[in-house]
Amino acid sequence: MEIAVGALSGMVDALPGKLGELLQQEFELLSGVRGDVAFFQAELGAMHAAVVRCEALDEPDPQTTTWIGQVRELAYDIEDWVDLFAHRVDAGRSTHDADAAGAISTRERFSRWIRRGIDRFTTIPDRHIIATELQDLRRRVVEVSDQRKRYSFGPQTVAAGSRYASAFDHRLVALYADSASLVGLEGPRDEVAEMVARAGSEGLKVVSVVGIAGSGKTTLAREVYRLIGAGFKCRASVSVGRNPDIAKVLGDMLSQVDNEYRGRGDSGDPAQLIGTLRLHLQDKRYLVMIDDLWSTQTWGTIKYCFPDNNLGSRIIITTRIETVGKVGNHVYKTRLLDEADAETLFFRRTFGSEGVCPHHLIDVSTQIMRKCGGLPLAIVSVGSMLASKQLTRDEFERSGLHWQENSQLQGMKQSIKLSYSDLPANLKTCLLYLSIFPENYVIEIQRLVRRWIAEGLISEQRGPSREEIARNYINELIGRNLVQRSQLNHDGTHRSCVVHPVIHDFIICKSMEDNFVALVHAQQQDVSPGNGTIRRLSLLNSTKLDQAKAQIDGGKVSRARSITAISHTSGTPRLNELSVLRVLDLEGCEGPLCLDGLCKLLLLRYLNLTGTDISELPAQIGELRCLETLDVRFTKVKELPPSILRLEKLMHLLAGNAKLPSGISKMKSLLTLSCNNVGENPVSVMHEFGKISSLRELELFCDVTGTSGGKKQVEFPGDGFRSLEKLRIRCSLPSVTFMNGALPKLAMLELKFEKGLSVESSGVSGIELLTSLKHLLIDSQHDTGAADAMAEVRKVVHPNCQVITT
Structure with missing residues (x-):
């Protein structure tokens, strides 16, 4: 069996650097811990070189396959240990306190020394746990390293493609x-x-x-x-x-x-x-x-x-x-075949030159063609395979829809495999990640980018941000025709993407081989790790009929890094048993949702509850010190707990209708803010928003805004929003004013007015003052006076700005 190590080599490559960062930090390391970390750093560097060599093996022996699996599990567990270390030993010392340590008095230093001594005493149990874990990890590293030294990869390495030398070239x-x-x-x-x-x-x-x-x-x-x-x-x-x-x-x-x-x-x-x-x-x-x-x-x-x-x-x-x-x-x-041509080709291949489908196979043939997705190779391969057998209806359906274990489709699989094999390790990982989502699922790019970052799939680099790197990865996967673009934003960037069913089927097989994702359908009452510990769990609950299924035992997924539920919350494991969870994504799920234990998920970075039935967030959500994304749009949450102000790493706050606590300007890491309710004093709130120096993207939904001269308006002063690049405003009335000097870096402006643009309204003023504006989108639900208003807008907008009306 082929080794799917692409998702592994990138992580093993990154771990030595992560361990090096741990050694440089000012933690009170236990006796021997520093030496163990350095040992891990050196051994994993050598293991990475061996893993890269394994990628060249077409037919590895069972020992090598087992070794790769052990390295994968070991790398996951070491990374979990590193990420949990600070939380268990640092005793909650904030980043701000650490940064300010050089500017405090001698008396305060002595006080802190006393507190740290107390903290070390109170964390003795955690320190014993750490010592025990380190001993176990070191033993495993030594064992895996010794096994590697006993293997010889050279004689197994064969010329690329030789494994399939006898396979039929399509x-x-x-x-x-x-x-x-x-x-x-x-x-x-x-x-x-x-x-x-x-x-x-x-x-x-x-x-x-x-x-x-x-x-x-x-x-x-x-x-x-x-x-x-x-x-x-x-x-x-x-x-x-x-x-x-x-x-x-x-x-x-x-x-x-x-x-x-x-x-x-x-x-x-x-x-x-x-x-x-x-x-x-x-x-x-x-x-x-x-x-x-x-x-x-x-x-x-x-x-x-x-x-x-x-x-x-x-x-x-x-x-x-x-x-x-x-x-x-x-x-x-090239374009995929339309339904008529796909049907003609499939019927000819499957049922002979006349292309007449037996009546009892029409419905299942439609399902098979849908799975082929208009791809000629898939239609020809599956049709020819079905034509070569005398099958009952059930056998016809099973063979035509379940390709994973069908040896007669190796030629088609090999064609897709070539594209996969040509990817660098980081892109292989990102492609396999898409197997989390169901077939033909439209994946929002922002959601995917933030999930990749939360799981550590995007490494920090000089120059571009992690989000820019992630978007470049998506563009490359689209450019390689492994992912299909679905929708575009008005500035030409990708808004969403989808994976072709044939490629989706392929990456599911690869993910299962590599124990990258565990896919559980609602019909299953239990989940089995199979080849190893479950690291990513995707619950494909497809219909309301799945609601009564038993909940998955959290103990069996206790080392999971991400939990994704599709359509319904049934089967979601208990949160208090998921100590290393990074991603919890329940977007659009129906059904009751229990958040007991949420605040104990110390490594949680991405929490997506949009479109769920949740009505209240835990008061202590501020304990999630690693949280980067919080999305509660389209929920019943009316107010965000004040403790969110302690979320020092929160970058994306999508609040929906929930009221924001006062003091939001204290959140210095915030890049994205979306909210529907700016409060009873919107002028004050806008002023507070403007003081968030890190803010890059702002989305406002508002009905009642500040008043000026008796008119409702949204006003952007000239002394705030110094870093804002994207602004979206949804208002009932088209009254928005930009003051001189406002939004110096704004490149995209989207305005949507429920009551339309009219000549009588005060309209939009000050757009000509937005010196960096490149794209202006105005969406009016009514066309009364819209043409005249847009004509006025076009007169004042500078020449380098593209104006779009919908």
Whole structure:
């Protein structure tokens, strides 16, 4: 069985640095602890090197597979120990107190020394626990390290792709398919052919066909190659692949364009082959198809074969990576089959050339086609597999919908695996994380980014913030056609994404192999760790009928880092047994919700209760010192406890209708604030909001605002909100004023007015004073006077601002 170590190597790589940070902090380390931490740091560094080597193994032996699992569990437990250490030994000393230590009096220093002595005494039980845990962890590290030294990875390492050397290459179907049997290809073929052969410049033109694995790129390019090939004196078609032998690719190309080429001694030298090809093509009009290109570096070598001789030569490239596709002058993105074409192709493959589906299989065939998601490779693979058997209806359904263990679909799985294997370790981890969500689930980007950060999947780097890094990861996964964009924001950034069902099925298999996520359906009364301790639990409660299911025993998921419930709260484990939980996500869940034990989740960083039936937060929620995101929008919570002001690390506060406590400006880490109720004195509240120096994004929902001249208005003074970059306002009346000097860094402004824009209203004033504004969105539910009002807005907005109306 293949090792899915991509999700592991990134974490093992980060742990030595995390341990180093622990050594540099001013903790009162127990005797021997500092030496143990240094020992862990050195051993894990060596283990990471071994883990990276394991990624190159195609067929590891059972011992190696077991060793990888042990390293994974060990890394998780060491990281949990590091994160809990400060809470159990530091005795609650605040970051502010620690920072101010250098500016206190001698008397205060003596007082603190006494208090710390008392704290050390009162934390003796915790310190004994720490010592015991360290002894156990050190024993495990030694054992795992000794096992690694007994293994020899070198003889097992084989050339990339050799494991599947005997597997059927699905591209052969595309290369030699009968054109008459193809479905849904006529329009795309003619479109790409016109793009390739379009009259105009006679210079060299490169056209890229880009799309998800199995979307028919090779089939489409081959059909275009056949259709227009007669117009070119020289033609060649070569396949490159992930780890190409450049000399072989160039030799194959030369043998097709030069009938006299017989390996004249230069077949092993890419430089000589390039020179020979370039000389041969110099005075000819040529057409070359380069299939399955994976990197711009490979193209950077191959492109020197092709002289631009102004004879109208053409190159067609196929790739699944958008950045690689951009090497072409023109890019065509493949589309998935629509329902009619998908049905035609599936019925032909499954039930013969006439394509007639037996009546008793119509409903299950519809389910299978939905799972294929319009992906030609999936439709052809599953249809051919079903056609090869005589199946009852139940067997037809089981084989067609449950692909994980079906050996006849290895070719399709291998196609997806190539894209996965090409990812760096950090992106493998982030992709596997998406298996937490159900099939065809639309994932909000902000939610995903904050969850990744909360679980430590995004490492700190110089320059960009962790959120920027996470968004870049999403963009790269989309660019590699492993994740599909769903919705865009008005500034062109991604708002949500979705995973194609075939890829979703693949990453679920990989997650289960690597014990990355435990998926539990509502029908299950229990959860079993399987290959190890459960670290992430996703409860896929799909309907109201699942409400009566037994609750999962928290003891079996006591080491879980994240709990996600979909649709219903039934089955959610008791919180008081989840000591290392980082993420609790119950968004949109129906049913009763018990938060007993919430304030004991000392490592909790992400708490999403939006859309639940919760009506009150625990008064001591301020004990969650690590909390970074708190989301209670669309709940019955009327007021946030004053203790939230103690949440020193809270970055995203999404309060909904809940009233905020006074003193919100004390929250110095706050980046995002969303609230519906600004109180009876909104002018004072806005002034307080303006003093939050860290605030980058503000969302306000308000009906009654401050008064000025008898008119309701939202007013932004010139002395606040110095760091705000995004502002969203939802008001009943269109009365918003920006004072001179207000919001100097604001780049995006969204305004929504329930009663519309009218010529009589005071409207929006001061927008021209927002010097950094790039995007302005005005959403009016009524069109009365909107055109005139927008015309006025356009007159005052500076030229570099894009104005959007909806």
